[in-house]
Amino acid sequence: MAIDAATNTFRIIIVGGGIAGLATAIAMRGPQREIIVLEKSRMNKEVGALLSLQPNAQKIVEQWGLGEILQKAKPTAERQFRILDTKGNIHMNIDMDAKKYGADRMVYHRQDLHSALREAALSTELSGHPATIVTAAKVVSCNCEAGKVTLQDDTTYQGDLIIGADGIHSVIREAVLKAGNHELVHPTPTGVSAYRLLVETADLSSIEVDPALFDPKRQATTLMMGHDRRVIMGPARNGDLLGLVGMVPDEHMHEASDANSWTTPGSLSKLLETYHDFPQWIRDIFAQAPDIALWQLRDIDALPAWVAGRCIIIGDAAHAMLPTQGQGASQSVEDAEALSAFFSSVIGRPTHSETNSALQQVFESRHRRASLIQTYSRQQAKPATEKGSVKVTLNPAEFLDYNCKYEGAVKWLEQQKAKEVESQ
Structure with missing residues (x-):
């Protein structure tokens, strides 16, 4: 399905219809935009498990105007983080202050949250055009420069922007790394x-x-x-x-x-x-x-690149992490917010150069932060995950602040650049 050169529609192809893909489909809605989500499953059933949106992500989805839809998912606000030992001693009790962080930490049944995000992505009530979700659409290859993906049945989809939200075993990650002549990175035990x-x-x-x-x-x-x-x-x-x-x-x-x-x-x-x-x-x-x-x-280890041509990887495809901090889904929401922020000025169809430039800004604003949270999540699972990586010296309370005080990609990037200037 090639782009019609005569139109001025910004065509966005999202590979993967999980939490990361649907969050991005919501965040990227806008005038003169067509969003297509390609999901390899038939979306008949989501896995029954709990996941959290930490305050850094919960305040983002609330800013998207999803409050009413998310309430259908019956979230539970968690107000404390507690650490116990096996003898019954309480070693740490940290209050999760919604005023301090801008939102509560909300816990969802995965199936409930997925259904709510799917409803929002398809909603005709939210701003911008609703997304189209194509199920049983397994992507097997991607041409990052051309912005084209090919399905298992040889059907092709072409867009101005390809977003790989296809999980830890990502096909799009392989395409991005190959395009940049980087060594392929695979999930490791x-x-x-x-x-x-x-x-x-x-x-x-x-x-x-x-x-x-x-x-x-x-x-x-x-x-x-x-x-x-x-x-x-x-x-x-x-x-x-x-x-x-x-x-x-x-x-x-x-x-x-x-x-x-x-x-x-x-x-x-x-x-x-x-x-x-x-x-x-x-x-x-x-x-x-x-x-x-x-x-x-x-x-996976921190990647050297998330971007190639018209293509970017997000979520577990880019920075899969252990569940020790409960930040996996939240970092996917942060990715979606960053894409929305750096493409906010794009009205109509962007050029290849404009697309790649915005994607590089997304990478610059997200890579360091997501990689640090990856590292700390792995470190918290030690000794089994000891790999000789750089040790993070923040304690749990400090890292909670680091995670949850986040206020969006643009502001984070500005803060990092200001710190660099101060250190010179």
């Missing part, structure tokens, strides 16, 4: 596997635990650490659900995890064996989960 569980809080009334230590409906993210293992817990759907992620170094696993699927069934008995020296109340919560998913965590 982190040495950590993760169990993912969802439990109805109504089923936890018999769990014996001091509510001052842990309450499944408390509006807080709770991290319990001990013995090279950790459990991250938090509520969603107005407290009706409790989500848990158990992170385990591979050498302590009692069953094999799958690197290619986060829905591979896990064994309750093996999970309990792995966490045998954690408090009984956590093990009792595990036992109430109707399903247990298990997958091997992988991420």
